[in-house]
Amino acid sequence: MLVIPKETNPARAVLTHRGLHTLTSQPNSKRCLATSTQGARKEGNISSVFVSLSGKEKFALPGRFADQKKRLIAGREDQIQQSWDRLLRKLKDEVHLIEQRGSDIVPSIDFKDIQSAPAAFTNELRKRGVAVIRGVIPEHEARGYKEEIEHYAKVNPGTKAFPPHDPQVYELYWSKPQMHARTHPNMLEAQRFLMSFWKSDAPDAMISPTHPLIYADRLRIRQPGDAGFALGPHVDGGSCERWEDNGYGRGDVYKNIFEGNWEQYDPWEASCRVPAEADLYNGAGACSMFRMFQAWLSMSHSGPNEGTLLVNPLLSMATAYFLLRPFFEPIYLPPKDCSRMALHTFLDPSNWRLEKETSSRLQGAAPGYAQELSTALHPHLELDKTMVHVPKIAPGDYVAWHCDTIHAVNKVHNGSGDSSVMYIPACPVTEANAAYVARQKNDFVAGVPPPDFPGGKGESKHVGRATEGGLRALTNELGLRAFGFGKWDVNKGALSHGQRQVLEKANQILSVSYN
Known part of the structure; x- marks a missing residue:
């Protein structure tokens, strides 16, 4: 039974497929979604993160999203149209460049060179939002991680995985190799x-980007021939929240885009991300920590079409495009299997106008799920040309991509060996991140899945999982701090006022564990 809280005005209650949300007035006349405190996750696997993997029917969004779209661009319709036209023209040139360069467009650097990274690398990373750092962990050591994990899964046959009949992604978080890799000095330096x-x-x-915090995530051991773990183009960190005042709007993260100035949008500005809310719907696969970079550490050799990662190296332009796409509609729709000329006519800026009747559509977005992208919904991105494979990867290489980067996984693993990675994102110290690490640390001690992941008993009964005592013997003080078992030194290094404050706050939040 649905119960409306006493303080809620029933006339303004909105029932979504995820539950009851209320529209509340804000001092600046914005309206936002108030959501309940996040509860424990249900048992499950990675399929709960994506509508396309969940098996659920796609559904129309509530009418309130049409109202929100109107508010976002009210009084700026002409600027938005002009901005869209400029974006489409620029995208056409970039698509051609990416098609020519392919995987070579992804910058890479050896771990030993990161302290003196050349300008060519740094400039490309800022523009493309993706990079490979080679040799972060010695190759033999990284490959050994995979062998240890396979043994760990074998002696613990109750381990959950996806798909259940042919496991490729394991619901493992607390194996010794995972903890070793996360707290490795080279990993934290990278x-x-x-x-x-x-x-x-x-x-x-x-916020302090110079002090990494650890976010425990899954791992993948994808076997040759697998076609089950086929993640299409998507962006993590919520979906509908990017358009909502009480989501990313809390920090005005995309303000320039919604004001018709996408060229002024800076994807590397950190301060606006601190108040942003990426999970208004307690999504099964939502991330509670702010991950500046999503990333994985390779435990195998892999190359293009070998069950590996694809990225869209457009970053700011791609972000501007999928955020503005819901406001526009084509005048002319080409027939199926149309000619190249008809397709060019369809994509031309002159064929796209602001919606005559504002719809609630947010192409590829659904409350509680990741943002998904497709050629049908986002035609100007030409994903068949702009989704490029990361280059050939060796065990110990670290592949990282900006949190707004569109990424995907090969539909079929056509290689001859496994494609194995540990997901290890790069997360700064913030109050919210520290609060999550405090909860995560308790789950580690108990052996259950971390707060963001499908619940259940997890590894609590697993033989040979990592323990607090083992972790303290394994890693140094920096690794312990990153996992919440140590205290940050607020007097070390040249810290800004905000950095010093947030480290002091993080120490208070995490103090219960090292008193």
């Missing part, structure tokens, strides 16, 4: 390097 590309215009912003 994360600090990557997060240094972010900046903050506000010196009092409560």
Whole structure:
């Protein structure tokens, strides 16, 4: 039975497929969604993150999203149209460049060189939003991780995985190799390097990219021939929230885009991300921590079409496109299997106008799920040309992509060997991140899945899982701090006012564990 809280005005209650949300007035006249406190996750697997994998029917969004779209661009319709036209013209040139360069467009650097990274690398990373750091972990050590994990899964046959009949992605979080890799000094150094590309215009912003925190995630051991773990183009970190005032709107993350100035949007500005809310719907696969970079550590050799990652190296332009796409509609729709000329006519800026009747559609977005993209819904991205494979990868290489980057996984693993990775994102210290790490640490001690992941008993009965005592013997002080078992030194290094404040706050949040 649905119960409306006493403080809720029933006339303004909105029932979505995820439950009851209320529209509340804000001092700045914005309206936002108030959601209940996040509860424990249900048992499940990675298929619960994507509508396309969940088996659920796609559904129309509530009419309130049409109202929100109107509010976002009210009084700026002409600027938005002009901005869209400029974006489509620029995208056409970039698509051609990416098609020519392919995987070579992804910058890479050896771990030993990150302290003196050449300008060619840094410029490309800022533009493309993706990079490969080679040799973060010695190759033999990284390959050994995979062998240990396979043994761990074998002696614990109750381990959940997806798909159940032919496991490729394992619901494992607390194996010894995973904890070793996450707390490895080289890994934390690589994360600090990557997060240094972010900046903050506000010196009092409560965020510190120079102090990584650990987010425990799954792992993948994908076998040759697999076609089950086929993730299409998507962006993590919520979907509908990007258009909502009480989502990313809390920090005005995409303000320039919605004001018709997408060229001024800076994907590397950190301060606006701190107040942003990426999970208004307690999504089964939503991430509670702000991940500056999503990333994985390879445990195998892999190359293009061998069950590996594809990325869209457009970053700011792709973000602007999928955020503006819901406001526009084509005048002319080409017939199926049309000529190249007809397709060009369809994609031409002159064929696209602001919706005559504002719809509730947010192409590829659904409450509680990741943002998905497709050629049908996002034609100007020409995903068949702009989704490029990461280059050939060896065990110990670290592949990282900006949190707004569109990415996918090969539909079929056509290689001859396994494609195995540990998901290890790069996360800064923020109050919210520290609060999550405090909860995550408790789950680690108990052996159950981390707070963001499908619940259940997890590895609590697994033989040979990592323990707090083992972790303390395994890693150094920096690794312990990153996992919440140590105290940050607020007097070390040149810290901004905001950095010092957030480290002090993080120490308070996590203090219960090291008192």
